[in-house]
Amino acid sequence: MVTPFADRTRVSLAALTAAAVFVIDTFTRLQSAVAVLYALVLLVADDGTSRSRPARWAFPCAALAVISFLINHGDRADTDEVLRLVASLAAVTIAALLLTRNGHLREQVRASDARYETIFNSLALAIWEHDFTQVAAELTALRTSGVKDLEAHLRANPLYVAHLCSLVKITHANDAAMRLMGMTNGTRFFRRLSDFLPEEDSSFVEGLLALNRGSAIFETECQVRTAQGDLIPIFIAMRLPTDGRGYDRVCGSVLDLTERKRMEKNLDAARLERDEALHRAIIGGLSTSISHEVSQPLSSINAYLAAARRWLDRRPPDVAEARKVIAQAEHAGEEAAQVIAQVHDVVEQGRLERSLVSFDPLVRQVIEAIQSRQPIASLGVKTAAEGGYVLGEIHLLERLVASLIGGALSASPGLDDQTTINITTSADGSYVRLNITGSGSCDRAAPGLADPQPAHFSAGGMGLCRAIAQFHGGSIRVNGDRTDAGMDIELELPRACNGE
Structure with a gap:
């Protein structure tokens, strides 16, 4: 920025320089184009902007050069002296043109810098x-x-x-x-x-x-x-x-990132609240289904003990038959203990921990466990969800799959060698699915499975399954639940693609 003091100083110095050149050119006998030095006046007068207008100084300098020429030579000037004058005037003219051009260029640069500074400072980033x-x-x-x-x-x-x-x-x-x-x-x-x-x-x-x-x-x-x-x-x-x-x-x-971090924190808190709410819903479903799931083995225990008492009351007592009945009562007690232990595991965790679970191996593991306990049931299994992962709590997922297969078995007729339940897994880019289909009606329940009710799920059993599915972001659809048509169950869970 040019201050008024600096501007006055520059003008004064330029005027002194012009006067000095005029004196030297007029009152000395130097055999050279001294008037060329008038270009220095233009350089001194230039303030680096187009406002200085070098042409305003070029005309007076040119006039001083001509006056000095006329004083010294008049009409007696020879060719060399005229050429020196022409060279001096050309130098002053060229200097004026160059300084004018440079002043415009500097103004463009300043405007560009100002525009850049405005953009730079007006950015929200x-x-x-x-x-x-x-x-x-x-x-x-x-x-x-x-x-x-x-x-x-x-x-x-x-x-x-x-x-x-x-x-x-x-x-x-x-x-x-x-x-x-x-x-x-x-x-x-x-x-x-x-x-x-x-x-x-x-x-x-x-x-x-x-x-x-x-x-x-x-x-x-x-x-x-x-x-x-x-x-x-x-x-x-x-x-x-x-x-x-x-x-x-x-x-x-x-x-x-302050706002984003705050939102992430709020989102984590919301997820925690959701998980806790779903956990409470699962516990509520468990409390409803415990009576259904434990009642059958407890009733069986009472029946087996009554039968054992009758065998022992005989004269003579039939100890062998009594032992068989007592063994069956012990097996029913173990089933009740397993149900209670599973419930205890879920309740004891307090906060459910999720992990990546490969879906097909989990389904095959549950089916193997069911077949080891229910060998008369024929399960047609086709697992086609290889590479399909689910982000969830593995024990709850095992419980969910076992309960759904158990419900389908409960809705199948007789559970003899002719009984067939088709179990199919599949996966696409978004979901992993489990389809369970069967036909016919049911005369009795599959002992030891999740839902002991004949022909259909109990309210508590299906409520528990839906709560577990919703906890994992999934859903359950029961497409048929008629006595003469069996069940067609589809479980759908969000897929964690490529195990990520």
């Missing part, structure tokens, strides 16, 4: 500019000294990393960066990266490694310390020089 020149020189020195594993060297020398961080200068920052870092108008931005990047942050080491590799882009999440000392999470993206030049102008685009 925070941007600051780094100078990595000294850091690049340090990394080059390390390579020259024989350091081959730069990452190991940096990890082993945190003080040296802190030193490199202090070498990174912050040369420019826009208004959004000032607001992000809690700075008011008139406050200077941080001078060095170490002023606001915590020493314990490992992102700087990653940036040094990217710089050393010659990567074109470096992106990372880190934390920075504001002017008030608060730590805020940010995402920063930098375009790094790959040609060995431009280390003094490395811009970083910075996104404030």
Whole structure:
């Protein structure tokens, strides 16, 4: 910016220079084109802007050159003297034209800079500019000294990393960066990266490694310390020089992640509340189904004990038959204990932990367990969901599959060698499915399975299954539940693609 004092000083100096050239040209007998020195007047008068208008000085200088020529030579001038005058006037004219052109170019550059500064400061995205020149020189020195594993060297020398961080200068920052870092108008931005990047942050080491590799882009999440000392999470993206030049102008685009982190925290809290609500729903379903699932083995125990008492009351007592009945009562007691243990496992966990579960192996494992306990049932199994994973609680998923297959068996006739239940798994890009189909009606329940009710699920049993499916984001559809048509059950669970 040109001040009035500087402008007056420049004009005065230009006028003195013009007067000195005129005196030398007029009152000395130098055999040269002294008037060429009038070009100096234009250079002195130029203030670097188009406002100076060198033409305003060119005309007076040219007039002084002509006046000096007429005073010294008049009409007696020879050819050499005329040529010297013409050369002087040409020099002044060319100087004026060049200075005028340069003034316009400088004005265009200033306008472009002002436009860039306006855009730079009006962006909502925070941007600051780094100078990595000294850091690049340090990394080059390390390579020259024989350091081959730069990452190991940096990890082993945190003080040296802190030193490199202090070498990174912050040369420019826009208004959004000032607001992000809690700075008011008139406050200077941080001078060095170490002023606001915590020493314990490992992102700087990653940036040094990217710089050393010659990567074109470096992106990372880190934390920075504001002017008030608060730590805020940010995402920063930098375009790094790959040609060995431009280390003094490395811009970083910075996104404030505070709001996103807050939303993620709220989302995690909402998920926790949802999981706890579903857990309570499962416990409620369990409490409803316990009476249904335990009542059959308890009733069987009472019946077996009554039969044993009758065998023992005979004269003579039939001890062998009594022992058989007591063994059956023990088996029924074990089934009741298993139900109680499963319920206890779910309740004891308090918070259900999810993991990636391969669906087909889980289904095959449940089927093997059922067939070992119910060998007379023929299960047609076709697992085609290889590679299909479910994100869930494995014990609940096993319980769910076993309950659905048990319900289908309960709805099948007789459970003899002619009984067939078709079990099919499949998967697409979004879901993993289990289809269970059977036909006919039921005369009695499958002992030891999840739902002891004949011909259909009990309210508690189906409620528990639906609660477990909903806990995993899935659903259950029962397409048929008629006495003469058996059951057609479809379980659908969200797929965790490729086990991820």
